[in-house]
Amino acid sequence: MNTSKVGLDFEKVEYARGKAREIANQVQDFVENYTTVAVERTLCRLLGIDGIDSNDVPLPNVVVEELKSKGVLNHGVMFYIGNAMVETKLSAQEIAEQISTGKLDISKLPIHPMDEIKKALEPTINKTIEKIRGNRLRRENYINTIGEGSKPYLYIIVATGNIYEDVVQAQAGARQGADIIAVIRTTGQSLLDYVPYGATTEGFGGTFATQENFRIMRKALDEVGEEVGRYIRLCNYCSGLCMPEIAAMGALEGLDVMLNDALYGILFRDINMQRTLIDQYFSRIINGFAGVIINTGEDNYLTTADAYEEAHTVLASDLINEQLALLAGLPEEQMGLGHAFEMDPKLENGFLYELAQAQMIREIFPKAPLKYMPPTKFMTGNIFRGHLQDALFNIIGIWTHQGLQLLGMPTEAIHTPFMSDRYLSIENAKYIFNNMKSIGEEVEFKENGIIRKRAAEVLDNATKLLEHMVDEGLFTALEKGIFANIKRPKNGGKGLAGVTEKGENYFNPFVELMKGKK
Secondary structure: OOOOOOOOOHHHHHHHHHHHHHHHHHHHHHHOOEEEHHHHHHHHHHOOOOOEOOOOOEHHHHHHHHHHHOOOHHHOHHHHHHHHHHHHOOOHHHHHHHHHOOOOOOOOOOOOOHHHHHHHHHHHHHHHHHHHHHHHHHHHHHHHHHOEOOOOEEEEEEOOOOHHHHHHHHHHHHHHOOOEEEEOEOOOHHHOOOOOOOOOOOOOOOEOOOHHHHHHHHHHHHHHHHHHOOEOEEEEEOOOOOHHHHHHHHHHHOOOEEEOOHHHHHHHHOEOHHHHHHHHHHHHHHHHHHOOEEEOOHHHHHHHOOOOOOHHHHHHHHHHHHHHHHHOOOOHHHEEOEEEOOOOOOOOOHHHHHHHHHHHHHHHOOOOOOEEEOOOOOOOOOHHHHHHHHHHHHHHHHHOOOOEEEOOOOOOOOOOOOHHHHHHHHHHHHHHHHHOOOHHHHOOOOOOOHHHHHHHHHHHHHHHHHHHHHHHHHHHHHHOOOOOOOOOOOOOOEOHHHEEEOOOOOOOHHHHHHOOOO
C-alpha cells in the first residue's frame, strides 16, 4: 500500500535516488585523487595551528603557501608537519611560527620513516578529536537537560557587521522565541581564500566568520539558552573557498548548523567546481563527526530560475546532495536539504503547487531536517503583502513538517531586519504553528487532484534530468546550465589554482577517524 499523501510512487523515488547515487559516485571518483589549499589549511587548524604572522596572514595560510611555493604540497601538510615534529621535537604551532619567521624550511628536512611521522602526530590528532567529540556531547547534554524548541525550528538571521551587536540582537531573538540564530557572513567572504582572525566589528551585509566570533556567539547563546530554558542553535556559513576550514572552526567552537553546499558556490559565487567539490567532501566529514546539521542551497536556484517551471531541478539537486553527503559519512538526520516558497504570487493555485512540492520533499527525505526558505524573489517592499506571503509559507511549513523554518521578514527587499521585524515574524510563525499544529495529520489530498498530479510531474521531470546527468556527469551538466539557468566552465571560476593531485606520501588520518563516526 502506498502511504504517500501526495500519491508518490516510491519505486520511482528509489530509481531516481539510484541515478543520483551514480552521479555522486562519479564525482567521488574524481575527488579522491586530489587535495586543495583549503583542505591542507584545515589540517593545519586540526593540528592546532592558529594565529597570524607579522603581516596579519593566518598561519595555516603561511604553512600551506610555503609548501605550495616549493612545489611539494601534493605530499600534504600532515607528512611535512609530522616529519618536522620528529626532526625538531617542536609542536605544530611552533613549527608554523618558525616557518613564518623564515627560521625553518620544512621541505628541506631529512625524511623520517612514515610510521615515526604518523606516531609523532597521534597525540595532537587525538586531542582535536576529543575536543570536537566533547562539543558534540556538550550539545546533546544541553538538549537533554534544558530541552529545545519544537520543529519546525524557528530560524532567524542577524547581520550587523559587528559581532558584539549581533550578540545583542541574537539574544533578543532567542527571548522572542527563535531556536536557531544564523550569523550571516559579510558580503564577499566566500571569495576570500583565507579566514580572517579575531573578533570583528565591521562588515557589509553581514559579519565576518572567524573562530573568535564563533566563540563569542556560542557563549552568548548558551547564556540566553539557560535563561529561556531551551538550547539555542548557532548557524554560520562554510560554503566558499574556505569551506572545510570554517567547518573545522565550527566543530572546534560548538556550532550546530552550517550552510555547506558546493553547488551553491559554483552557481552563485563562480567558485571552480573541481576545487569546491573536493573541499565539500572533507567539510562534510567534519560536519558529520561534529553533529552539525548542514544546510544546502537549492532554494537559491529559484531566485534566478522560475519556481514553477524549474521545481524539478531542486528535487534533483537535493537527491544528488543527499548522496554526496552519505559518501562523506554524514547521516540523513543532519541533512538540512534546501527548498523554498518562491512561486509568483500571481500564479493561480500557486499555494497548492508549493504545498505539493513541500510535501513531496518531506516524504522523499523522511529523516532529514529540511531547510525551508521563505519568499524573497517576489517580495516588493509592501510589508503588509510580504507578511501575508510569509504567513502562507508558515502554513506550509507546519503542514508538511519541515525541520528548519527560516522565517521571512515583512521588510525583506527593504533592509537588513530590525529586532521589531524579527519579533513580528516570530509572532506570525508561532500563531500559525500553534493553530495549525496537526493539520498535516488531518487533511488528505484528492486523488487525481492538482496537488497529487503536481508531485508526480515534478518527480518525473527530476528523474529525467538525473538520467540525462548520469550520461554526461555533474561537471558537464553544470557547464550546460542545468541548475538555476547558470552556466559554469569546469576549468573556470575562482580557486582552481589551489587544486593539487595527491602524491605518494599523502595521508589524511582525520578522514578515517571522523567519517561516519560519533
